Amino acid sequence: MSSPDYSQQGFTAIRVDLDGAVAVATLCRAKERNTFSAALHGDLIKAYDLFDRDDRVRVVVLTAEPTAPAFCAGAELSDGWLGMFLPEAEKEGEHAHRDGGGQVTLAIFRCRKITICAVNGHAVGVGVTALQLPCDIRFVWGGAKLAFPFVRRGIAPEAASSYLLPRLIGHSRALSLFLTGATVSPNSPLLAGLYHSVFPTREEVFPAALALAKDLAQNTSQTAVAVTKGLVWRGPDNIEETHLLDSRAIRVLGAAGDAAEGARAFKERRLPKMTDKLSDHLTPWMPWWREIDVNHRKAKL
Amino acid sequence: MSSPDYSQQGFTAIRVDLDGAVAVATLCRAKERNTFSAALHGDLIKAYDLFDRDDRVRVVVLTAEPTAPAFCAGAELSDGWLGMFLPEAEKEGEHAHRDGGGQVTLAIFRCRKITICAVNGHAVGVGVTALQLPCDIRFVWGGAKLAFPFVRRGIAPEAASSYLLPRLIGHSRALSLFLTGATVSPNSPLLAGLYHSVFPTREEVFPAALALAKDLAQNTSQTAVAVTKGLVWRGPDNIEETHLLDSRAIRVLGAAGDAAEGARAFKERRLPKMTDKLSDHLTPWMPWWREIDVNHRKAKL
Amino acid sequence: MSSPDYSQQGFTAIRVDLDGAVAVATLCRAKERNTFSAALHGDLIKAYDLFDRDDRVRVVVLTAEPTAPAFCAGAELSDGWLGMFLPEAEKEGEHAHRDGGGQVTLAIFRCRKITICAVNGHAVGVGVTALQLPCDIRFVWGGAKLAFPFVRRGIAPEAASSYLLPRLIGHSRALSLFLTGATVSPNSPLLAGLYHSVFPTREEVFPAALALAKDLAQNTSQTAVAVTKGLVWRGPDNIEETHLLDSRAIRVLGAAGDAAEGARAFKERRLPKMTDKLSDHLTPWMPWWREIDVNHRKAKL
Structure with missing residues (x-):
């Protein structure tokens, strides 16, 4: 935006x-x-x-x-x-x-x-x-x-x-x-x-x-933060389903730029430079949960 | 009663x-x-x-x-x-x-x-x-x-x-x-x-x-206590649904006598006199949850 | 086994x-x-x-x-x-x-x-x-x-x-x-x-x-331990259903050898000798929950 x-x-x-x-x-x-x-x-x-x-x-x-x-x-x-x-x-x-x-x-x-x-x-x-x-x-x-x-x-x-x-x-x-x-x-x-x-x-x-x-x-990844918050608050109420969901999260994030930079920085013992942006990533995948519409719809016009 | x-x-x-x-x-x-x-x-x-x-x-x-x-x-x-x-x-x-x-x-x-x-x-x-x-x-x-x-x-x-x-x-x-x-x-x-x-x-x-x-x-409201216990133990497992439910709770309680007295007492810096009774209030609205019948029904007469 | x-x-x-x-x-x-x-x-x-x-x-x-x-x-x-x-x-x-x-x-x-x-x-x-x-x-x-x-x-x-x-x-x-x-x-x-x-x-x-x-x-019962873990992690998200489930747990375990030995040892003020084995017990009853299959099935042969 x-x-x-x-x-x-x-x-x-x-x-x-x-x-x-x-x-x-x-x-x-x-x-x-x-x-x-x-x-x-x-x-x-x-x-x-x-x-x-x-x-x-x-x-x-x-x-x-x-x-x-x-x-x-x-x-x-x-x-x-x-x-x-x-x-x-x-x-x-x-x-x-x-x-x-x-x-x-x-x-x-x-x-x-x-x-x-x-x-x-x-x-x-x-x-x-x-x-x-x-x-x-x-x-x-x-x-x-x-x-x-x-x-x-x-x-x-x-x-x-x-x-x-x-x-x-x-x-x-x-x-x-x-x-x-x-x-x-x-x-x-x-x-x-x-x-x-x-x-x-x-x-x-x-x-x-x-x-x-x-x-x-x-020092943190914008996309990793967003996924972490989603996993903690919007994750399944079941450990097996959580395993399926966080496996996908690891797979999606692990193939992106921030994770590659994170691993490189770790090996080179330096701070990372995270550049992935939320608006470019995760769009098709998040939210995986249903956000209930809390607006009130008027009964009559 | x-x-x-x-x-x-x-x-x-x-x-x-x-x-x-x-x-x-x-x-x-x-x-x-x-x-x-x-x-x-x-x-x-x-x-x-x-x-x-x-x-x-x-x-x-x-x-x-x-x-x-x-x-x-x-x-x-x-x-x-x-x-x-x-x-x-x-x-x-x-x-x-x-x-x-x-x-x-x-x-x-x-x-x-x-x-x-x-x-x-x-x-x-x-x-x-x-x-x-x-x-x-x-x-x-x-x-x-x-x-x-x-x-x-x-x-x-x-x-x-x-x-x-x-x-x-x-x-x-x-x-x-x-x-x-x-x-x-x-x-x-x-x-x-x-x-x-x-x-x-x-x-x-x-x-x-x-x-x-x-x-x-x-110093507490009997009806507010009952609704609070219900919200904490019998609330939805979803934040949006909780917002819808506690909005209704605030609306129902907020229009009743105890809340008016609570606001008055607060402004007048005195202790409140709560008089709403459970048997007079909340009946059509509570419980909003389904209480499972835990009685055993005999298989045969 | x-x-x-x-x-x-x-x-x-x-x-x-x-x-x-x-x-x-x-x-x-x-x-x-x-x-x-x-x-x-x-x-x-x-x-x-x-x-x-x-x-x-x-x-x-x-x-x-x-x-x-x-x-x-x-x-x-x-x-x-x-x-x-x-x-x-x-x-x-x-x-x-x-x-x-x-x-x-x-x-x-x-x-x-x-x-x-x-x-x-x-x-x-x-x-x-x-x-x-x-x-x-x-x-x-x-x-x-x-x-x-x-x-x-x-x-x-x-x-x-x-x-x-x-x-x-x-x-x-x-x-x-x-x-x-x-x-x-x-x-x-x-x-x-x-x-x-x-x-x-x-x-x-x-x-x-x-x-x-x-x-x-x-000093603990192998079967009681297994049921306890199940109740804590795989129990219902509702107190009445938990009552129905743990009632059955108490009934099943209470009629078995370890519970009888537990009560005897308690009365005789000695340590119990628990001998019930998981492979002999609980088979028809546990798991009471559905364990989601987390294996990946290949889309094609």
């Missing part, structure tokens, strides 16, 4: 900067404690659609300004929960509603690039579920307060978090967090395994995430 | 006390080390059926007397394993047997209220699998000995523990525990993630569980 | 010693850093086919010589990745390839005996995925370097590791390891739960594994 200019997309709730092959998406609603607003929702979906298709982008860092009072203080509740329900969907009935947090979750989850989340502040509700769980790697400030308040506010965990959290860290921890409506520290044993790294100060989180992002952007 | 009198149910192996919205079920077969007997099996199934339907109950604490020699010393083996097989099922063949531990597991698992297990003593076999794994939150005494002796006694892990344990703490730890037939301490890394809290003395376990139970009974 | 002589199987890349009911399989390509060669692939598949059917074998220990420079330094890349693709499969097209690592994974995974992996050296790629993940219990040297380099070499995680690793330790840790292409220590929090025990020196790993192997070979 042609290379989009991220400064010309009309983003108001986020800022996107391209740093080589790393796209940095920064939440910039500090005055509103980065609450999850309609603008933030729209900006993130649009940005992730671009990241997925822009061959220049290899890794995304999702973060907030470290001076903001929160990484994301949760849903914008000025109109209560009902403010989240769109009038047009309301006419169609309860099956027509599409949770905004879940739409952002899917945008991040479906993006074939790596996202490193740099959680440099407190996070509540959708600020954990939609903005952190679908990311691939999570960095966090040790002083952050992380809240799962759903049952204490009369609603259920949203943003497909009932799918993601039990798989990420097991059903036992997920149930403890969801059913107690807990606010916990990143160092809580209840969160063990969720964060790749925990940092003592807010200011350290983003630079560390950016450093890993640059390493991965430089 | 009308409000049952828990002192009039003829329980002999357990005692049930209603403390506000918290039901405390205490194993009271201390002399027999709380082994899993036919009476215990029957009492727990009956009690959990009541807890599920009694609108007054919001949280259950399942515990034993802290002076008992064990929380539950396992199956009652005075007649060997064959004592567990009922004569009527035996006539029908091996497919007619229904594991007693598994029936208790299902009674706890299917209950739509929160159960906090307060394990204030040693636990063996079914005392871990049926009495702890299906609970939502587990508290334990650090000095408890927890045994998974199945393969050392010639049988397999029962009570649906081969479903629950790998999901609760991962297949790696579950296989280590099941295949070594281990007896471990709650602080063993092999159990990491299984217990919400570990306490130095037996006497601390129940009061801490009761305090959390009262907090949750007071 | 008749009892095979493991010294007469023509193994060149491994050595197999039968020590009572424990089979010790030792990688012996120290000069080549135990890289995964065609001979190693063939020997392991042949050995595991024998272990599965040889009634004498109750536990397998898979290890390397502790003086070898690595437990397994990964794939043999002297011909690049293309060296791994067999000419006959190449003629059929990319769907005909069968990943060699995955074939070893399946051989270990399908074996109905316990395998304890004794990782007494560094391990890279397939040396982690095929040689460790399908094992039941993993022991490791704390100084071992463990590498998941796939995305840094242009390929995807193979050997069905995208099935095994997320289930063993959760999707969060698995994604961190796969997508960063990390080299980590066994004590890294990213690997928490993967290893049963970590030892300070290389020399301690094998004796400790052998001691546990002898305990399990002596």
